[in-house]
Amino acid sequence: MVFQRKHILGLEDLTAEEISLILDTAESMKEVSLRDVKKVPALKGVTVVNLFFEPSTRTRSSFEIAEKRLSADVLNFTPTQSSVVKGETLLDTARNLEAMGATVIVIRHSMSGAPWLLARELDSSIINAGDGSHEHPSQALLDLFTVREVKREIQGLKVVIVGDILHSRVARSNIWGFIKLGAEVRLVGPPTMMPQDVEKMDVKVYYNLEETLKGADVVIMLRIQMERQGSGLFPSLREYSRFYGLTRERLKLAKEDVMLMHPGPINRGVELSSEVADDVHSVILDQVSNGISVRMAMLYLVASGGGNA
Amino acid sequence: MKILIKEGHIIDPSEKLNKVGNILIEDGKVKSYPSDTKKLEKGPTIEVIDAQGMVVAPGFIDMHVHLREPGFEHKETIRTGCEAAAAGGFTSVVCMPNTNPVNDNASVTEYILLKARTEGIVNVFPIGAITKGEKGEILAEIGEMWEAGCVGISDDGCPVMNSRVMRHAMEYVKAFGIPVISHAEDIDLSGHGVMNEGFTSTVLGLRGIPNASEEVMVARDITLVELTAAHLHIAHVSTAGAVRLIRDAKKRGVRVTGEATPHHFTLTDRAILNYDTNAKVNPPIRSQKDVDAIREGLKDGTIDVIATDHAPHSEDEKKVEFDLAPFGISGLETALPLSLNLVKEGILTLPELIRKLTFNPAQIVRINRGTLRVGATADVVIFNPDKSITVDRNKFRSKGKNTPFHGWQLSGCVRYTIVGGKVVFSS
Amino acid sequence: MSKIIMDSQTVDRAISRISNQILERNKGAAEIVVIGIRTRGIHIAERIVDRIEKLEGIRPPLGTLDITLYRDDFRRKSEWPSVQKTHIPFSVEDKNVILVDDVIYTGRTTRAAIEAIMDYGRPASIQLVALVDRGHRELPIQADYLGIKVMTQKTEEVKVLLKETDGRDEVVVVEG
Numbered sequence: 039m040v041f042q043r044k045h046i047l048g049l050e051d052l053t054a055e056e057i058s059l060i061l062d063t064a065e066s067m068k069e070v071s072l073r074d075v076k077k078v079p080a081l082k083g084v085t086v087v088n089l090f091f092e093p094s095t096r097t098r099s100s101f102e103i104a105e106k107r108l109s110a111d112v113l114n115f116t117p118t119q120s121s122v123v124k125g126e127t128l129l130d131t132a133r134n135l136e137a138m139g140a141t142v143i144v145i146r147h148s149m150s151g152a153p154w155l156l157a158r159e160l161d162s163s164i165i166n167a168g169d170g171s172h173e174h175p176s177q178a179l180l181d182l183f184t185v186r187e188v189k190r191e192i193q194g195l196k197v198v199i200v201g202d203i204l205h206s207r208v209a210r211s212n213i214w215g216f217i218k219l220g221a222e223v224r225l226v227g228p229p230t231m232m233p234q235d236v237e238k239m240d241v242k243v244y245y246n247l248e249e250t251l252k253g254a255d256v257v258i259m260l261r262i263q264m265e266r267q268g269s270g271l272f273p274s275l276r277e278y279s280r281f282y283g284l285t286r287e288r289l290k291l292a293k294e295d296v297m298l299m300h301p302g303p304i305n306r307g308v309e310l311s312s313e314v315a316d317d318v319h320s321v322i323l324d325q326v327s328n329g330i331s332v333r334m335a336m337l338y339l340v341a342s343g344g345g346n347a
Numbered sequence: 348m349k350i351l352i353k354e355g356h357i358i359d360p361s362e363k364l365n366k367v368g369n370i371l372i373e374d375g376k377v378k379s380y381p382s383d384t385k386k387l388e389k390g391p392t393i394e395v396i397d398a399q400g401m402v403v404a405p406g407f408i409d410m411h412v413h414l415r416e417p418g419f420e421h422k423e424t425i426r427t428g429c430e431a432a433a434a435g436g437f438t439s440v441v442c443m444p445n446t447n448p449v450n451d452n453a454s455v456t457e458y459i460l461l462k463a464r465t466e467g468i469v470n471v472f473p474i475g476a477i478t479k480g481e482k483g484e485i486l487a488e489i490g491e492m493w494e495a496g497c498v499g500i501s502d503d504g505c506p507v508m509n510s511r512v513m514r515h516a517m518e519y520v521k522a523f524g525i526p527v528i529s530h531a532e533d534i535d536l537s538g539h540g541v542m543n544e545g546f547t548s549t550v551l552g553l554r555g556i557p558n559a560s561e562e563v564m565v566a567r568d569i570t571l572v573e574l575t576a577a578h579l580h581i582a583h584v585s586t587a588g589a590v591r592l593i594r595d596a597k598k599r600g601v602r603v604t605g606e607a608t609p610h611h612f613t614l615t616d617r618a619i620l621n622y623d624t625n626a627k628v629n630p631p632i633r634s635q636k637d638v639d640a641i642r643e644g645l646k647d648g649t650i651d652v653i654a655t656d657h658a659p660h661s662e663d664e665k666k667v668e669f670d671l672a673p674f675g676i677s678g679l680e681t682a683l684p685l686s687l688n689l690v691k692e693g694i695l696t697l698p699e700l701i702r703k704l705t706f707n708p709a710q711i712v713r714i715n716r717g718t719l720r721v722g723a724t725a726d727v728v729i730f731n732p733d734k735s736i737t738v739d740r741n742k743f744r745s746k747g748k749n750t751p752f753h754g755w756q757l758s759g760c761v762r763y764t765i766v767g768g769k770v771v772f773s774s
Numbered sequence: 775m776s777k778i779i780m781d782s783q784t785v786d787r788a789i790s791r792i793s794n795q796i797l798e799r800n801k802g803a804a805e806i807v808v809i810g811i812r813t814r815g816i817h818i819a820e821r822i823v824d825r826i827e828k829l830e831g832i833r834p835p836l837g838t839l840d841i842t843l844y845r846d847d848f849r850r851k852s853e854w855p856s857v858q859k860t861h862i863p864f865s866v867e868d869k870n871v872i873l874v875d876d877v878i879y880t881g882r883t884t885r886a887a888i889e890a891i892m893d894y895g896r897p898a899s900i901q902l903v904a905l906v907d908r909g910h911r912e913l914p915i916q917a918d919y920l921g922i923k924v925m926t927q928k929t930e931e932v933k934v935l936l937k938e939t940d941g942r943d944e945v946v947v948v949e950g
Binding site for chain 1 (some may be wrong): 418544545546548549550551552553554555556621622666667668669670671
Binding site (some may be wrong): 070074079327 | 844845894
């Protein structure tokens, strides 16, 4: 199978086969990361711009390492420094970068759909590094990759996603990814943080954490954003934590070999109790290193894909 | 100057006319319906329009447009807005007050009317603001605006959230006999929503505006109009619940009327799936269930009027992140073909449709238009309902190219638009 | 039209001869590692390793190499083959690397493979095995051990069929 897409904007529009191809390619990329010389010349002469409108050191660094391992020329552009302050539009900013020779633009933006605008108006390949509350494909792909490494198969797994589903791009991308690869996905969180009609994504919606955790193979904890306090969606962090925080006791309800995942950074004592946060730390580090392999695969596939011929 | 329109299919719901015949226009008025035209045609100063196979109707009245002038001339001007109206078959437009400055006093009203007289090729009837600056706090000088020519009041775009202020507006306006047009939206409930709340907004990760946001305000305004016995007109009805509330109120004899836009009875929120900002509009395009209910409301008469909510924006303003794009669709030049779909699909008869585009809006804003009776001002539209067209936004007369219908294959083409006995548009 | 230039017997003999030459030149099997280039080079490499083991009683380490990430025709082809796994579970440092491919043609695959191997360490030498040399080199690269040399047209295709993948051993020149 050959990857035909010019862009990777979200998991919603990828097929199961395409997702599997990215994960397979990421396995090959992981081998590169294990060598002494962690570099291949695949994207020599390709200019990749990391256009990050939201501060995100983790994702940006991961993309940057991935780009450098593929020998791409990398430009980090953090618009708060310059143009946006002067009132330049997203499209003008991106067009300028394209004029400088960018062929792949990795974009992180606080507004849903911003990568679609670039994909529609520019010639470059666009990789979505997280847009608003919409999608975060590289995060979901690395979650899938990490789970597949441990569990061999995604098909048939019971996956629980806990927390603020309404505002979470990680949740949306993971829902699409796990569903497409045949897992059963359960969502749990306060009803105020459950988006309308979300069950039409073929997921089961719960409001009680204990009930949801029964028999779970994978638990993905979403980060509670501190600025949501006072939004009226929940009364207090204390109460949120009491009903939706993960403790060792609660985790015992899941399968014995449950995988606990968190996109990081963790709010200790809020979504995870401190002891669970320590337990989970090793998987989180796996996720971080797998993130590089997955992003190398995404970059390689869009840059070499049929859409660029 | 005389115009003879020959052998057209004349449909005038105000006169219950629905037959093939001839119309003679003289001195800007409908002069007669001559049966024998041979002698007339030989006259020296007569323009003859062969209307065979075409529908001849009173010029359409769009009781909900934004002409953007004064203040937002980069989006539209009275001149271009009127040209777009003429191209769409509209001979009169009723323009909303959310200009800059807001049309909340007689001098702005007079400015708009002066501009319309000098630059506009169709009739322009302004709506005055309910409150000063559309801020929802202090009543605007409604009486003076009425004197200057305003035909209704509305804070369109900025709903009057304070129920006491709305109550007083309804009471006060009774002195002038003009309607209160409600942009029914609870802005707290809408939050920072940018599209319909539902499965599509969930998938897209965009903030939703629930149906309830419209319905609680429709219910409030109906309650207030029962209290005040004014005339309430609900603008751009978008939800099934709002249709039901208006239907029930009408059954109780409440003086409430309603309008629907072509985009609300044509599209569902799936039009936004690729983040097309040209489909971003307020109230938002909703679900199939709502589309079906609006169509049912049009059919059973709950919804009296088809209006476009023509909201032109410049290309630059729409080519941005979805959250940042302004709400609005440029509607004047696609209204007729989209409305004719209702006839094709058996929801309305052609006379019923024309009534919602002519006589009904004229009645609501109490203007002496929307009729072809002898002696009336000769505002006429002649269109071919069957000719197929492809919507091309680049050919719009309007400065606003913001349409979600670009490239659509539709049927219905305006051939002549006549205002006061003068051809202002032909194709 | 197609022409058989090697059959099962000649393939077998060539691999046997090559294995002997490798041992001769490297003075035994102690310092050699064998790396096959995906996909058919791997099978030829396996056979060479088997043969050396029979002859010397030592089985040299065997690795597989996918050169997709080292290709120099980026953006020239409309479709790239997907990236397969490289598996080199040993150090190449100071070893004599026997690089095995089925066909040597332009030399670009070999160049990419050499570059890839260098990323794993600094071998004492890299020596190239090719079952078929079909000419038309674009780079100054030659095989150290060769099965057969054959003159071809650029329009022709050289097909190497192997038992492991195709059910029989045969090398065919197919007219384009």
